[in-house]
Amino acid sequence: MNLLFILNKPPYSSDIGKESLDMALAHATFDDTVSLLFTGQGVWQLKTDQFAKLAGLKEFTRLYTGLDLYDIDQLFVSENALDTEQLTRDQLMVEASVLNDEAISRLINQQDRVFCL
Amino acid sequence: MTDDISQTNLPAHIKVDKEGYLLNADNWSEELAPVIAANENIELTSDHWEVVHYVRRFYEAYNTSPSIRPLVKYLAKELGADKGNSLYLYKLFPKGPAKQATKIAGLPKPKRCI
Numbered sequence: 476m477n478l479l480f481i482l483n484k485p486p487y488s489s490d491i492g493k494e495s496l497d498m499a500l501a502h503a504t505f506d507d508t509v510s511l512l513f514t515g516q517g518v519w520q521l522k523t524d525q526f527a528k529l530a531g532l533k534e535f536t537r538l539y540t541g542l543d544l545y546d547i548d549q550l551f552v553s554e555n556a557l558d559t560e561q562l563t564r565d566q567l568m569v570e571a572s573v574l575n576d577e578a579i580s581r582l583i584n585q586q587d588r589v590f591c592l
Numbered sequence: 593m594t595d596d597i598s599q600t601n602l603p604a605h606i607k608v609d610k611e612g613y614l615l616n617a618d619n620w621s622e623e624l625a626p627v628i629a630a631n632e633n634i635e636l637t638s639d640h641w642e643v644v645h646y647v648r649r650f651y652e653a654y655n656t657s658p659s660i661r662p663l664v665k666y667l668a669k670e671l672g673a674d675k676g677n678s679l680y681l682y683k684l685f686p687k688g689p690a691k692q693a694t695k696i697a698g699l700p701k702p703k704r705c706i
Contacts, residue, residue, distance in 0.1 A: 497703070504659075504661065533655060534655050535655060535656070537653065537654050537655040538654045538655060538656050540653070540654065541650075541653060541654040541662070541666075543665075544654075544658075544661075544662035544665045544666050544669075545661070545662050546661075
């Protein structure tokens with residue numbers, strides 16, 4: 476099955492980013508084709524230099540750089556969200572495909588299931 | 593396994609959970625590894641050490657303990673297919689390479705791990 480997880484919330488304001496990632500990893504274990512889409516404030520999940528430890532938090536987002544080891548190779552970022560949040564590609568910790576809104580619609584339509592926690 | 597056995601031969605200030613994983617990964621040192629390994633009936637060879645060090649590198653890079661699949665892929669990438677395969681790893685760590693290697697490396701038990 477083709478599964479898409481949409482991450483649209485910042486990394487540390489709630490557990491939702493971490494929970495979404497856990498869920499995506501679990502699905503990838505079962506040989507589903509898993510893609511992640513970062514949109515809205517969710518683009519901050521991919522920001523380099525988070526220094527979460529300074530706030531006493533576990534920097535779970537570092538795992539985004541190792542997702543190929545978990546058979547998740549498809550990472551997408553909303554172009555619109557990057558503009559809105561004033562982030563550039565080189566501020567992201569991974570190489571993700573940047574998609575405009577039209578391409579995002581196509582991506583969503585290709586999926587069997589779409590999750591957004 | 594009871595608490596007493598998982599704590600066997602470890603210094604009193606090194607606390608472990610009921611399965612023998614260190615409660616605080618920062619308490620790990622190379623001297624502890626053979627002691628934890630002995631509780632798993634493993635005598636550490638240089639092959640074991642290599643895996644233990646790579647498991648710790650994995651943890652430092654990604655902030656999570658590897659389960660078996662990512663561990664195999666990671667070792668294959670770093671050391672080649674001879675060592676990045678589950679048969680090789682199971683020979684070293686018969687009761688589950690990810691579980692035993694992370695325990696000996698002082699890291700938390702991997703999630704989603706059989």
